[in-house]
Amino acid sequence: MDKSILIGMVGMLLSACATAQQSETEAVKATIKNFANAGDFNDAETLDKYLDENYRVVMNQLFGSTEVVVMPRSVYLEKIASKEFGGDSRELKIENVLINGNTASAKVTFKGTKMTFVSIVTVVKHNNGEWKMLSDVPVIM
Numbered sequence: 001m002d003k004s005i006l007i008g009m010v011g012m013l014l015s016a017c018a019t020a021q022q023s024e025t026e027a028v029k030a031t032i033k034n035f036a037n038a039g040d041f042n043d044a045e046t047l048d049k050y051l052d053e054n055y056r057v058v059m060n061q062l063f064g065s066t067e068v069v070v071m072p073r074s075v076y077l078e079k080i081a082s083k084e085f086g087g088d089s090r091e092l093k094i095e096n097v098l099i100n101g102n103t104a105s106a107k108v109t110f111k112g113t114k115m116t117f118v119s120i121v122t123v124v125k126h127n128n129g130e131w132k133m134l135s136d137v138p139v140i141m
Helices: 003-040 044-049 073-081
Strands: 051-060 068-072 091-100 103-111 116-125 131-140
Touching: 003 044, 003 091, 003 103, 003 116, 003 131, 044 051, 044 073, 051 073, 068 073, 103 131
Parallel strands: 051 131
Antiparallel strands: 051 068, 091 103, 103 116, 116 131
């Protein structure tokens, strides 16, 4: 096989892989943005669509605690619906999206008028192709 044809084929394959990776990265970012937007509007019904059944918030020594507290999905949704959480218009900065198969993580800064926090979020891809939030590990700034 001609060397230039082989190099061209490898280039096309690498380009296709990069395009697929970019598409998945954008899908992960869209899930995170939709999650944040639903929380900002205290829309628990919409928020529910972006949470995996195993979603949880892991709070390590937050709000004066000296322990790690894990808040399950159901409690989180209740706090959003009751407006104890959420209801703030926040700027969102998504950094360091790392995709590992059907799992992704990202560093996300949520800058609001009430508070700013930086989270490491984990997002999982379901067998239908949808990405959903699995965990949120925030640090208040």
